Amino acid sequence: MTQSEENYLKAIYHLTTITDTDVSTNAIAETMETKASSVTDMIKKLAEKDLVNYKKYQGVSLTVKGSLAAKMIVRKHRLWEVFLVEKLDFSWDEVHDVAEQLEHIKSEKLINKLADFLGNPTEDPHGDPIPDANGDVQKVEKQLLSELNIGQNGICVGVKDTSSEFLKYLDKQKISLGSQIEFLEREEFDLSLKIKVDHTILSISNKIASNIFMKLN
Amino acid sequence: MTQSEENYLKAIYHLTTITDTDVSTNAIAETMETKASSVTDMIKKLAEKDLVNYKKYQGVSLTVKGSLAAKMIVRKHRLWEVFLVEKLDFSWDEVHDVAEQLEHIKSEKLINKLADFLGNPTEDPHGDPIPDANGDVQKVEKQLLSELNIGQNGICVGVKDTSSEFLKYLDKQKISLGSQIEFLEREEFDLSLKIKVDHTILSISNKIASNIFMKLN
């Protein structure tokens, strides 16, 4: 399997997990920053290898085989992210590009030994689940901070947007995985939220709040 | 720089360090298991980028720029080997293929943080020197076990052949980096050597002995 094929599988996998329907050619092209015609070409190749189900003009879905392959790539990506943050002291906004490369290293032994070395973590530094060696993904129940009711509180268990800009903003506000957060008040004018993080009170926009995953206490 | 370009640079670098002259097209083709015509193509590309000096039919040598690039690749390869052996518990015969992939990961930050994490080692698991971040390589003085005089002793500081078969043989004989070895006797009939390793006496062929690097006490 080439790196390019792996990248397509991963993109299809991610799109599938958020929309839960067949994935369109254009959607793939957009997330991969490539052209629809290139996507069509690659889809045919993946279909040929029985990694995706494809009927012309109808979008694609992953086969069992393709889904497993995709999960193995995600597993590698997220394990490497843990390594970078926990062992090499990267911050959570710096890991993506490097993990994007490391995920393509081919060695079963390597990835399983790496998992052991890291203590078989089940989540990456952004709170996303790490598929195990069989491809099983543990679902974490979580909800967006923006969807809590006033007075509810819990801990931050993940982020939806993992862009460097957003993560740096969170660092600045001292919000990280595990932060205790209480939803105090909603400002109706701009929908911003007043929250208490650990022991400080601050105001965040609704956009920010809708990119933070919480687990209620 | 593509992976292919990196692989060519590395091959030229290695050939240069052993022969210390301009490198022939055929020599490159052989070590890279490819065809001479492919080598010619790539050499032109590398020359274009000012990574090698090239005059038709005259062989190639690395420019300063090319040499530095090659040393950075070697640095990455060997640091990853240390990581695999020291942290992930690979044996020294298993690391090569994986390091061959890892050496192409592009991130200054990653490799320098990795070096720190490993304690800035100066040698890889086979005793080969690891270039530092500036490309400086510390030369280790060493000589082949096969070239010692009877009665001399020292410690094993490296191997010339790093093939899996050879390394497994050494494991079986309990010879590793740091082993105390004394050259006891030469069998004139087949040139085999009687040696004492740590505390056991054994006989090894001249071929074996000519692939073990020693540092005299």
Place this chain on the structure above:
DNA sequence: AAATATATTTAGACTACACTAAAAATAAGT
């Protein structure tokens, strides 16, 4: 339901890298 807009696929071209076969240059043998 026809017309228009959008999404998708096809056709053809381009780059990187490899290959085979043939040509040209260098090296070796008598």
Place this chain on the structure above:
DNA sequence: ACTTATTTTTAGTGTAGTCTAAATATATTT
């Protein structure tokens, strides 16, 4: 020195992956 052998380069081809532009299918609007 000249013939032969070897090495190296060139010329032409193939595959993977990308692109643009044109064609075709599906969706949307009136």
